[in-house]
Amino acid sequence: MMPADRLLPTPEATDLLALTREMARDELAGAAAGHEAAGTFPREVFELLGKSGLLGLPYPEQYGGGEQPYEVYLQVLEEISRAWMTVGVGLSVHTMACFPLAHFGTDGQREKWLPDMIGGRTLGGYALSESHAGSDAAALSTRAVRAGDAYEVTGTKSWITHGGVADFYTLMARTSDDGPRGISCLLVDGTTPGLSAGTPEHKMGLTGSPTTELRFDGARVPAERLVGAEGDGLKIALAALDSGRLGIAACAVGLAQAALDLAVDYAKQREQFGRPIIEFQGLEFLLADMAAVVHSARATYLDGARRRDAGMPFGMQASVAKLVATDAAMKVTTDAVQVLGGVGYTRDFPAERYMREAKVLQIFEGTNQIQRMLIGRHLAKS
Template sequence: MPAERLLPNTEAEDLLKLTREIARDELAPLASQYEEEERFPREQFKLLGRSGLLGLPYAEKWGGAALSYEVYLQVLEEIAAAWMSVGVGLSVHTMSCFALAEYGSDEQRERFLPDMLGGDLLGAYALSETHAGSDAAALSTKAVRDGDQYVVNGTKAWITHAGHADFYTTMVRTSDDGGKGISCLLVDADTPGLSAAAPERKMGLTGSTTAQMIFDGARVDADRLLGAEGQGFKIALVALNSGRLGIAACAVGLAQAALDEAVAYARQRVQFGKAIMDFQGVEFLLADMAAAVESARATYLEAARRRDRGLPFLRQASIAKLVATDAAMKVTTDAVQVLGGAGYTRDFPVERYMREAKVPQIFEGTNQIQRMVIARQLRVS
């Protein structure tokens, strides 16, 4: 089980208790089956919405809970420990609401945010393209103004919730001025000319649909522009700073689940007349796994506390994402090793955890990009 939490108040303690109950009773029992069937957990996201968990860090006046990131991320960790696809999905939804919450006008917030945070709608974040992943400023999906609408053409790639989301926070090119020519549109899923391609065939997170979104003459009302034209790239980068903390928390949850499974197995698996946990080779492996989990948790919590205090946290967010996702990959791999041959079978969840641990090292900025961000911050600090 995770280390004892140091939560700021009773309300936060009650929320985390509720989250653990939902994770234990409603998410964990379904995770293996849904992942094996590549089945999207739409009803589970609706459950999170009814429970008030889809808008935790946003203002109460718009339908959120006005919680600190320190608390929100711990909720996210608990959900990811039970079911990584749902944890990542919650993180993506939260990031998809960011542009509107932070850069939208008051009229736009009043019109759109309550439904987005209230639980019935699920969001997606459409930034990447097949040729513009780490180099997001190279995106080419184009939006041309036509009266009181934009006409959008292009293809977005690697979109979490593609084809299932109710809205897409979409970065488009409104001029040829490089990164300065990118703008942000809030696009409804039922927009004519918008469609999802066939889902990607992935190694892990198979319950979380990932696909291209195709814009073919899609008409988006101009009042769906968030911020000013040309501000989209800045919006995208700022959103990713917080999104990386979400992925870090999810990675810690996944690593914690793998550690718990490995410890439980090592306690009951007997070889040479004693539990394998009593052998130094195994107990040291488990000790290193526990140290990695708790160290990673500390990095994301420190970054979250800086964010909550209004301090710069770009470097700390990149460190948290880097440390937590690398730790998850190592811990899940070691969990398979602890279980031996059993760990390589689908009779135990650690083989799935290991597959799921790979992609957090890639999305929200690869870990190579995180190292570049950290180094750049060191140069200017």
């Protein structure tokens, strides 16, 4: 799908998407397989995204951002994910890590740290989950105790994208025992003494992106790095997750589109019984169903984004988009392997990698079972 086929709000957005597609094709797509096979993290790519203005698209121009509508940012994110899923997910996580500072920080905090964050000079991670507090974010136990002009942080975070390579982490830690109201948000420098990363997890997909534990052993975080007020952390985390779920939905659609593109191209070239296999109705219908799923999933994240841009509630729509788009990615990537047949099961083609990468999308940013629960709660309140 070319930019001209998209309903974008401005000519500037159309040009931006075209530029993103060109960069994704020329700079990202060819490098993806090598990095994923070797398990190496492409830090230089994020520096390129920063220099190109793509790390801060939804954030204010005042701090070096693009000040683009969220629906534009998400379509850019889709294009990047279509070329290389590790980079797309990394961009989504970095954007979410910037969200608390951008929306809840003071003017002074934003002026001090946000330009480097969205300009590509620093890369972020989002430290919310713990081994016993994944879906139940309010149960986290990592503790930040005020000691003079700093907080001393002790505890362990789990499943941290960019763990060990990020320059900063947006951390949710417990500052009191007041249940959900006892959680606060801290912006932690990645070089803080007492902060260390565990060994990267051995994952089935997204192997170019390190996912680790983060360990805090009395790490002193200056009090000036408290974002929002003490006790605002869970509110901030949940607000960031609503926007982050739209990001993961866009990543999922990009991956599904890549799998569909691969399947269609292969079906046009592969011949059996003297004609391309795309001409056989059984396969034609399978491809049609794949295309319908991709287009439907894209519509869900755009609906959520447009509501967000209009200042309307979008939490339920974010959960719907995350659920629908990630299930779509799992289905379409699995079907792409089927279309390619035996070669789809080999690493000579990216179909099997797409299928492995799709699975985690149904798990992080809240499992799809959690999304169903959240959607049900929204319905009960309506």
